[in-house]
Amino acid sequence: PQIQFPNFLPIWTILGFLVAAGLGYLGWRLYRRYRRIMLYGTPLPDPWDEALAALDKVPAEDWLASGHFKRYYYTVSEVLKRYLTRRFGFPALDQTTTEIIRAMKIAKTPEREGFGEFFQRADMVKYAKFVPPATEAAAVVSTARELVKATTPKPETGTGVQVAKGSGVQAGTPEPQN
Numbered sequence: 001p002q003i004q005f006p007n008f009l010p011i012w013t014i015l016g017f018l019v020a021a022g023l024g025y026l027g028w029r030l031y032r033r034y035r036r037i038m039l040y041g042t043p044l045p046d047p048w049d050e051a052l053a054a055l056d057k058v059p060a061e062d063w064l065a066s067g068h069f070k071r072y073y074y075t076v077s078e079v080l081k082r083y084l085t086r087r088f089g090f091p092a093l094d095q096t097t098t099e100i101i102r103a104m105k106i107a108k109t110p111e112r113e114g115f116g117e118f119f120q121r122a123d124m125v126k127y128a129k130f131v132p133p134a135t136e137a138a139a140v141v142s143t144a145r146e147l148v149k150a151t152t153p154k155p156e157t158g159t160g161v162q163v164a165k166g167s168g169v170q171a172g173t174p175e176p177q178n
Contacts, residue, residue: 047086
């Protein structure tokens, strides 16, 4: 029998093959991602993002209103110790304040005086039964946030011409002259 023109069978066959190849590639990528997550777990967030998120979750008003100053200072200092451990690579969680200050001096970490003052003040509340003034206690989380932000690495600025996204101009190429 005569085949009617246009014959779409070859086009549908090619399109079906391309769709199957695309789905196969997508499945392979998802399998690799799933296998990587199963082997290594989900990647950890940056230490500064993790610390800022943990500081946001501290129920400061509730603990201060009920007089749980030790718990409040202990929680904030543990967040900062975990941040220092992940950010600068020394075991701050297992160290005393004196050892943390010494390790920070050796590593020449920025804001070591600020961290030292914070931990010494927190030790007074945690171990010496010192009750801080309400204004000082309310500012603990903001002080910790400032310390984390001060030691967050700054994003690198690229050399060359800064170009706005969507402007149609590629970086490093001169604009055409009219």
